Structure formats: C-alpha cells, structure tokens
Amino acid sequence: MLFNSWDALQHTLLVGTLGYIAVIFLMRISGKRTLSKWNSFDFIITIAFGSLLASLMLSKDTSLAQGVLAIGMLVLFQFIITWISVRSNIFQGWVKAEPTLLLFQGEFQHHAMRHQRVTEGEVLAALRTNGLAEIEQAEAVILETDGSFSVIKKLKDSSASALLDVKGYPKQQTA
Incomplete structure (x- = not known):
C-alpha cells in the first residue's frame, strides 16, 4: 500500500x-x-x-x-x-562483562581471543590505530566491556594498576 x-x-x-x-x-x-x-x-x-x-x-x-x-x-x-x-x-x-586481555607483552592470548571471537588482525588494527608499528611496543591490548580495544604501551617500572580488573592479566606482576 x-x-x-x-x-x-x-x-x-x-x-x-x-x-x-x-x-x-x-x-x-x-x-x-x-x-x-x-x-x-x-x-x-x-x-x-x-x-x-x-x-x-x-x-x-x-x-x-x-x-x-x-x-x-x-x-x-x-x-x-x-x-x-x-x-x-x-x-x-x-550485568556487565569484564575486560579481557588479548595481547600481553608481545604475545597473543589465543584462548581469550577465541573465547571473545577476536582475530589477530583486529588486535593488530588496534595497535596501528594507536600508533604502534610492532606488537613488542605494546604491554597489553584489552577488549573492553563496550567492545572497544585499549592499547597499553610498553611499561617501565609501573604498577599497571589500571589493569587490575582485566581478565587474564597476571596480578602478581602489579605488586
């Protein structure tokens, strides 16, 4: 009609x-x-x-x-x-998912990536979007609760306290 x-x-x-x-x-x-x-x-x-x-x-x-x-x-x-x-x-x-570690100190976290249905290409794109040309320049790539990626550049003597709630982040390193 x-x-x-x-x-x-x-x-x-x-x-x-x-x-x-x-x-x-x-x-x-x-x-x-x-x-x-x-x-x-x-x-x-x-x-x-x-x-x-x-x-x-x-x-x-x-x-x-x-x-x-x-x-x-x-x-x-x-x-x-x-x-x-x-x-x-x-x-x-x-109600809310927790952030998930996808890349840690230059190494892909394949189990977490499969679980979250994220490809290596998406993680690499997140690195490039944040101005990083090498995965070794990143301390971590995190899939946030809203589906966005956070890229943490290589840390130097830092507590990484902003990563404490990230699933898969080794907590003992923050002490």
Whole structure:
C-alpha cells in the first residue's frame, strides 16, 4: 500500500514528534550513563527504545501516554540497574562483562581471543590505530566491556594498576 489516509500521516507526524521530544527529554534527565558507550545491557535498552518509538509513531493502537510510559519505564529500569551495579560488585558481574586481555607483552592470548571471537588482525588494527608499528611496543591490548580495544604501551617500572580488573592479566606482576 502506497498511501492509506491523511489521518494516518497526521497521526504519525503528531505522535512521532511528541514521542521524539519525550525520548530526548527522558534521555536528558536520566543522565550521562544512559547514553554512555554500550555494553550488552545498554545495547538491549537502546534497541527497546527504538522499538517503542517506532510502535508509538506507526501504531494507532498505541497511545502517546502508553509509549512515553513504556520509555520512561526503561529509563527507570536502566537507572535502577546501574544504581545497584555501582554498589554491588556481584550484581555488576551479572550485568556487565569484564575486560579481557588479548595481547600481553608481545604475545597473543589465543584462548581469550577465541573465547571473545577476536582475530589477530583486529588486535593488530588496534595497535596501528594507536600508533604502534610492532606488537613488542605494546604491554597489553584489552577488549573492553563496550567492545572497544585499549592499547597499553610498553611499561617501565609501573604498577599497571589500571589493569587490575582485566581478565587474564597476571596480578602478581602489579605488586
């Protein structure tokens, strides 16, 4: 169907605009954490936001109040989950993955790479992106909880305290 009615277009225009404004308002008041780099939990919430906004814009069976309430509920759930996460390491472990060591002192950590489904080429690209031409110039490459790569350049007499929460990093070397 190419066109169903002017009424349907008017509904989409009006409810879509108001729904969009409501989403922006709710995202703004919910704080920076709602819009931070994504981990799997954030990704799911963002997809749900999009789905709710699409339903609100295109379905005459969904009222503006229902759509805004549903989006508000997701914002509230996101706030509650993150609030609990920063206060409980156990709960945070359920919701958020831990960073993973992929390269350590010039050697690929193949087991971790297979587990995280990362190729050597992706690790090498991360090194190049950070201006390193040799893997030996890197102390570590870490797959972060949001899917990005962190590259730590070769350390000189450092405690490497920023690596303490990285899965696979030898903790005894930081003492």
